[in-house]
Amino acid sequence: MSSDVATGKYFKSDLAGKYRRTTSEAAARVPRETVAADLASIEERGYVVIENLLSEQELESIRAAAAPLLKEVGRNDFEGTRTQRVYAVLAKTRGLDRLVDHPRILALLDEIFQPNYLLSQLQIINILPGESEQALHTDDSFYPVPRPRPPLGAATVWALDDFTETNGATAIVPGSHRWGDDRQPMREEARPAVMPAGSVIFYPGTFWHGGGANRSTSDRLAVTCQYCEPWVRTQENYFLGTPLPVVKEVSEDIRRMLGYSIHPPFIGMVNGMHPKRLLEDI
Ligand SMILES: O=C(O)CCC(=O)C(=O)O
Numbered sequence: 648m649s650s651d652v653a654t655g656k657y658f659k660s661d662l663a664g665k666y667r668r669t670t671s672e673a674a675a676r677v678p679r680e681t682v683a684a685d686l687a688s689i690e691e692r693g694y695v696v697i698e699n700l701l702s703e704q705e706l707e708s709i710r711a712a713a714a715p716l717l718k719e720v721g722r723n724d725f726e727g728t729r730t731q732r733v734y735a736v737l738a739k740t741r742g743l744d745r746l747v748d749h750p751r752i753l754a755l756l757d758e759i760f761q762p763n764y765l766l767s768q769l770q771i772i773n774i775l776p777g778e779s780e781q782a783l784h785t786d787d788s789f790y791p792v793p794r795p796r797p798p799l800g801a802a803t804v805w806a807l808d809d810f811t812e813t814n815g816a817t818a819i820v821p822g823s824h825r826w827g828d829d830r831q832p833m834r835e836e837a838r839p840a841v842m843p844a845g846s847v848i849f850y851p852g853t854f855w856h857g858g859g860a861n862r863s864t865s866d867r868l869a870v871t872c873q874y875c876e877p878w879v880r881t882q883e884n885y886f887l888g889t890p891l892p893v894v895k896e897v898s899e900d901i902r903r904m905l906g907y908s909i910h911p912p913f914i915g916m917v918n919g920m921h922p923k924r925l926l927e928d929i
Pocket of ligand 1: 725772781804815816817818856857858859869
């Protein structure tokens, strides 16, 4: 064994020759004081709501991309039998990409996770009138690592309609990101994340929340993006589920989050090489 391996240097180094570790240029341009304020809110309350991040024009175009994909309702109480859910979104439309790689969100992820974190889940969620409340849960509880602990995942919920007290706004439990395994929230501890369309709520995977009951007469349309550390398994298997032509079309930030990246020294390699070499002949 070489001394580098013995000292652990080997396992910490970026061994990629041609494709080195990549970071988000757009995220790096977000003012540091903005990132610090968002992180302080997450640290203190477990979440940050960023209001009106999307323009009316962006909202319209995202809604137009989402609408034709809305078909099936959920298969159980957790998915919601009166909730339409769309999976494998990146393979179906380019219209939601800017939610996945929004610089303001990547700037937070850059601080919370190790470089080359991954996209874990991307869903369109349309809660229909009459839907009941979803069970409160955390998003990274399926990783068998005891709490309290740092998050292994993080999520956004983008409001494409106004989120109101009555239409199924995400129910959130402030401060719950710090709880240990011995504590679960009572329903009365949850409150709706009321925010105007075009806003986003960001919370770590340790934060208790759930879809709200829709007691209104209109739909509640949202998109949720979830991300995870580069060394845990993603919820949706994008390595297998994303056709190569789609991988070519998306931004470099999304490509990296789909697994065309390495967690140094070599986690994620293909045939001993950086996965981006797969794209060279296409
Ligand atoms: O739709 C929402 O507001 C949140 C949904 C959610 O947390 C989930 O489906 O896991």
